[in-house]
Amino acid sequence: MSLAMHSHYCNNAEHRMILERSFGEWIEFFHVDTPRLSKKHELFVFFRITHPERFKTHLAALVPLLTTARDAERFRKDIYKQKAEGTLKGLVHLSAINIAFSAKGLAKLGAEGFTDDVFNNGMWEDMTYPLEGDDKTKHNGLDDQHDWFHQFTPRSGYLDGVFTITGESEKTLTDTLEMVKQTFGIGLPTPPGAAQELDKPSIQLIFQQQGHVLDDDREHFGWVDGISQPIVIGLDTDAKVEEAKKGLKPIQAGTILVGGEGDQSNHPAWANEGSFMVFRTYEQRVPEFVGWCGRNTKKIKAEGMTERAAGELRKFSSRVVGRWPNGAPLEHHPDKDPAPMLSPDPIKNKELLFAKWKDEGKDPNAEHKKLEAMNHTDAFTYNPEDQTKCPYAAHIRKCGPRDDFPNYEKHLMLRRGIPYGPVALNNEKGGGVSQHDRGLLFVSYQSSITNGFRFIQKEWANKEDKPVDFTEKMGNAAPQGIDAIIGQMPPDYRSETDVTQYEHPAPVVNLPDVEKPVPTPNKHYIPIERWVIPRGGEYFFAPSISGMQDTLCK
Known part of the structure; x- marks a missing residue:
């Protein structure tokens, strides 16, 4: 297995x-x-x-x-x-x-093909938007073709x-x-x-x-990454499975492995115990994201970067994501980051905390593990009637809705991405414009691309009224909006002069005001920008050892 x-x-x-x-x-x-x-x-x-x-x-x-x-x-x-x-x-x-x-590589090796058209046609056909004159049946996504690295495009060969x-x-x-x-x-x-x-x-x-x-397993925007990973029944321990029931529900092996328990697909027998791998490059425009968060922090406008304003900026950006930068879920800690903040820089803060614990006669490693366990918990779910803690439009709630969406666990996937490019330093952030190429080499594994990556991106992140339409909960003003981090609009919406901007009017998301108790219903909508840019990728299949020995090597 x-x-x-x-x-x-x-x-x-x-x-x-x-x-x-x-x-x-x-x-x-x-x-x-x-x-x-x-x-x-x-x-x-x-x-x-x-x-x-x-x-x-x-x-x-x-x-x-x-x-x-x-x-x-x-x-x-x-x-x-x-x-x-x-x-x-x-x-x-x-x-x-x-x-x-x-799919083209497997065909060259003479392997019995899959009946899955999404995999067979590849990511280019599934995720790009048609240009004028293109066959629209050959472009079923919202990626701007001009943004893709040419090596991933058909014109460079498959x-x-x-x-x-x-x-x-x-x-x-x-x-x-x-x-x-x-x-x-x-x-x-x-x-x-x-x-x-x-x-x-x-x-x-x-x-x-x-x-x-990156240091402390963070992604480029500054958040600890990879916390919410599904527990797999039969592959993880019984204790892990029981613990997972408090939050992100455990999944059957067939959600990840072809032919595993719960997999209802009709794939060739040689593919059993393998998994579909999605590879996708996402560029992250960090200074632009930081600048947008700052422009939407009222205390920064009124006071400049004071300590109070910095705290509000941290809270606002955490509402966009759904967790505090160190990982603590807003659903548990809606008002204040539970991690001690001795410095706004996370790496410097960690160094200061270790020094403080040592001075207090405590074991720094043991104290850090306790803090990590609190911050990295996945033992929570959402109340579909409430967004006073974690906004409906928060990234982790859009892409992992938990109890907002019935049977959400069938759409879970294992994420194995890794950052690329240099960390954005303060002088680059302060300039407001990215000076270096950086982002995430996204990788996920699932037994069905349609149920996994594709569903999360197209049905949840890209649609303003999904996973669930919460318009009524917000006074019938509008739905909650697309995912502010990875949600997409058609390329026609983007500015012709700035890749990070949308033409007016820009799409909006509902993000409750951080300065006062969250009203119910909340009608605070904010125009968003485009800080994550897909640069291309492909759909692959990772076979088992027996699948290679018995089929691909023959």
Whole structure:
């Protein structure tokens, strides 16, 4: 019951190949509430299959190096045991490899196809908006075609697959990629006169995107990311399943794995225990987002950036997201961030807290774990009759409505994204205009793209009256609005001169005023801007090891 992956670690010595011992990154896939693997960097390498038969042989050579999530759990426990016993010496190098295929890549390998048209037609057809003269049946989304990186577009040729490589350093990514390239015949020296077919490449590398974990697992807007992850019945412990019932409901394995319990799809037998992988690049315009939040904070307008105004700015931006930056849900803490604030900078604040706890004779690590447990809780749900705590239009409520929306759990997915690009410093934020490319390399896994990623983006985030129409709860003024973070309007709505702006009138969202008790009904609507820009991606399928051995390698 696992997706395929290869992983390893070694102790020190630069000359040693990073193939000594297996370790698991895909344990995250099945045990989503366990501590995250100590990976810091991730590389997505997109490829095109140039010689299918040779590729099958090369893939078969890679498969023996792959391991399962069950194996990964054992290796992971071994690492922690060595750490606890003090027997783990030197620097620990971690690396993991996964492979996934587009519909076109699977067709080249002769695999029995899926009947899922969304997957078969790909993300370009599903997520882009038609230009004048385009066949509208071939463009079923709201992405502006001009915003996509050309490597993801049909005019650059189609992608057949992607390698996902993770590691603790950029050097590990480079070394692991070199091993993968050689496995598929790239860069191998050819002796004079040699004509061995297996020494020739079977793939063409098209495009690479690299991400890295930010301090404290934050995304670029400044919020701790990845907190709300579903617990999977049969893959997570019974204790985790019981705890999950207090908030985000546990899901059946078939919500994530093809052929798992609860999966009602009619996919080929070889695809069982695999999962559909969505890859999507989202650019984040951080200075523009900060500027918008500031312009909508009344105390900043009246007082400038005073301590009171900074507190109101933090509260306003947290209402947009639905959590405080450290993760505490507004549903539990609607008025004040429960995390002690010794500095507005989260990393500096953490340093000051550790120093304070140490001065008080407390164990800083233990205190931080208690604070994290409170902030990172997922044990809450929403009252559909009320938005005085978490606004109906908040990002986490639009994309994860919980009890607002009956049977919402069928639309959950596992998110495994990672940020890319440099952190925005205060001088860049203060300038109000992005000076660097940064954002999120979004990855999700689900047994159905239609029920998972696609439903959340198109039906919940993009529609102003979804997941549930709360117009009546707001005095019949208007619905709550699209998701202010990732919600989309057709490209016709955007400004021709500024990618972050909409033409007047801009779409609005209902965000209760932070200066006074939230009125019921609330009619406080705010025009939004465009701070998250989709730059393209693709739909892939990550097969099980048996699926590769028995079908894709044959």
